[in-house]
Amino acid sequence: xxxxxxxxxxxxxxxxxQELALRLGDVWPELNIVAQARNGREAIAQFEALRPDVCFxxxxxxxxxxxxVARHIGSRAHLVFVTAYDSYAVEAFAQGAVDYLVKPILxxxxxxxxxxxxxxxxxxxxxxxxxxxxxxxxxxxxxxxxRGPLRWLxxxxxxxxxMIPMESVDFLRSDxxxxxxxxxxxxxxxxxxxxxxxxxxxIEQLDPEQxxxxxxxxxxxxxxxxxxxxxxxxxxTIKLIGRDDVLPVSRRHIHHFRxx
Amino acid sequence: MYTALANAxxxxxxxxxxxxxxxRVTLLTAIVLGLLLLPIWRSDTPTLFxxxxxxxxxxxxxxxxxxxxxxxxxxxFARWALQVAGVAIAVPAAFFLFYWLSTEPGHPPFxxxxxxxxxxxxxxxxxLLLAPWVALTALVRQKEAIARHQALTxxxxxxxxxxxASDARLRLLQAQVExxxxxxxxxxxxxxxxxxxxxxxxxxxxxxxxxRAAVPRLQQHTTTFQDEINLxxxxxxxxxxxxxxxxxxTIRTEPEVLAVDCPxxxxxxxxxxxxxxxxxxxxxGGLVEVDLRVEGHRYVATVRDxxxxxxxxxxxxxxxxxxxxxxxxxxxxxxxxxQLCENLPHGVTARVWLPAHRESA
Numbered sequence: 298x299x300x301x302x303x304x305x306x307x308x309x310x311x312x313x314x315q316e317l318a319l320r321l322g323d324v325w326p327e328l329n330i331v332a333q334a335r336n337g338r339e340a341i342a343q344f345e346a347l348r349p350d351v352c353f354x355x356x357x358x359x360x361x362x363x364x365x366v367a368r369h370i371g372s373r374a375h376l377v378f379v380t381a382y383d384s385y386a387v388e389a390f391a392q393g394a395v396d397y398l399v400k401p402i403l404x405x406x407x408x409x410x411x412x413x414x415x416x417x418x419x420x421x422x423x424x425x426x427x428x429x430x431x432x433x434x435x436x437x438x439x440x441x442x443x444r445g446p447l448r449w450l451x452x453x454x455x456x457x458x459x460m461i462p463m464e465s466v467d468f469l470r471s472d473x474x475x476x477x478x479x480x481x482x483x484x485x486x487x488x489x490x491x492x493x494x495x496x497x498x499x500i501e502q503l504d505p506e507q508x509x510x511x512x513x514x515x516x517x518x519x520x521x522x523x524x525x526x527x528x529x530x531x532x533x534t535i536k537l538i539g540r541d542d543v544l545p546v547s548r549r550h551i552h553h554f555r556x557x
Numbered sequence: 558m559y560t561a562l563a564n565a566x567x568x569x570x571x572x573x574x575x576x577x578x579x580x581r582v583t584l585l586t587a588i589v590l591g592l593l594l595l596p597i598w599r600s601d602t603p604t605l606f607x608x609x610x611x612x613x614x615x616x617x618x619x620x621x622x623x624x625x626x627x628x629x630x631x632x633x634f635a636r637w638a639l640q641v642a643g644v645a646i647a648v649p650a651a652f653f654l655f656y657w658l659s660t661e662p663g664h665p666p667f668x669x670x671x672x673x674x675x676x677x678x679x680x681x682x683x684x685l686l687l688a689p690w691v692a693l694t695a696l697v698r699q700k701e702a703i704a705r706h707q708a709l710t711x712x713x714x715x716x717x718x719x720x721x722a723s724d725a726r727l728r729l730l731q732a733q734v735e736x737x738x739x740x741x742x743x744x745x746x747x748x749x750x751x752x753x754x755x756x757x758x759x760x761x762x763x764x765x766x767x768x769r770a771a772v773p774r775l776q777q778h779t780t781t782f783q784d785e786i787n788l789x790x791x792x793x794x795x796x797x798x799x800x801x802x803x804x805x806x807t808i809r810t811e812p813e814v815l816a817v818d819c820p821x822x823x824x825x826x827x828x829x830x831x832x833x834x835x836x837x838x839x840x841x842g843g844l845v846e847v848d849l850r851v852e853g854h855r856y857v858a859t860v861r862d863x864x865x866x867x868x869x870x871x872x873x874x875x876x877x878x879x880x881x882x883x884x885x886x887x888x889x890x891x892x893x894x895x896q897l898c899e900n901l902p903h904g905v906t907a908r909v910w911l912p913a914h915r916e917s918a
Binding site for chain 1: 736737
């Protein structure tokens, strides 16, 4: 190993990069900080160009996250994850037996980490962070904020794209390749819009407490129903509050609309 | 939800059959009819009222009987028709019965006595003409009452549900003081302090302003746009310290909007959303434009960014926006609204309209 160890710092916040560099200068004077990256993409490029021995990786960065950078580097450098307070990530790091620092970084904590890194640098090859941990963190980062039922529909109305909150959607009706969305605009007026997503792909993302399928090609919002009129042969029709559309209820779905 | 429909029907059984209101209407009708017939009545007055009253009560019972029995009718036969027909037959039948029973033994049947036949004819014909109309009126009014009752029950349930939901969301929001934001910001402040930067006290002031405005905020029901602008400015200053190379912002306001009341966190939610989902995930960052103005009879708050925009998935953003929409609805009803549009080539424009005059929700 070369006499002077090289380091890379990746963090999207410049003040935090500078501060870490400054502190490392105090506790590890012989460390040569060869690169400071502003995001995951730069971190990977600089790693490939300069091959540092130690990488300090912020977990949350725009574009490519620190977790993905770690995966890319594998066992080619000693890794230290840096994260702001985040109970989930901190717990995962603690259990995953990898080096990590919590922002704001405390001096003693940094010294401990540096001591560990120094002894590792002289004694052993770097070990890649366990894939299970990376996987777990990557899923966590992607899932922010919590995944739940669909909240907005992206629809084209005329020339512009609109975000329609599911709260103002009265019904969805399949129209061959498209789906017609019956909704209320911000003035409460009944409007329709087209979206490209087929109804069958939407159904599984809907909140089942609010939306009920009434027919192979129709989903209706319970709050929009004015009344359900019984028809022949175990079918029915739905009339909506404040709009003229009449929606069909098929035999297969009529059980949703029976009185409880 | 559907249980409400089932419960909306009035009571059944005996209570329905001889309900107080029904009894009152029946007897009143009988008395009025009696008074009208009094001038041409040849016999004694009590008999007249007893007969009319008796027939009316009998018709009422028949009306009530067919209302509940038989339980099921063939689809082509409407229950109201059965009830009206029942009443139409019941009234002359009752008079016939009264005359027949009041004939003393040994006397000829009443239809052979000129006077008695005349009395029966008058009572029977007026009863036959009047009774079905009374029954029809009763049916129409009943239908209206049920519809009103249902509408009220629905409305009640809906408002109750929405209140519960928003209370829950509010509590949720209050509990969320973003630790990630706070600690990251503190780390930055410390870096400034450590390097002896003259910027340190300025940034610390922004943090204090942000915390002061953000913490007790949701307990209040309203703030002014001025408060919101102060909060948003403090927040944007902090974020710009953290990502100076990626965040630019402008704030434009028309002075007459600043004193206007708005629900807490209205503007802040839009700005936070723009940073969190537009600027922060973008390598290049971008521009956030805040704009407050009067437009006709409404106030418009616009937050436009040119960040990465909204993901295809659609579920990636919105807890904050949804709860804002809910709070707006609670405070202003339909006269306030929130709209989200995509910008070209990328980014989002979020707009909130508030009525210039607060209407009761």
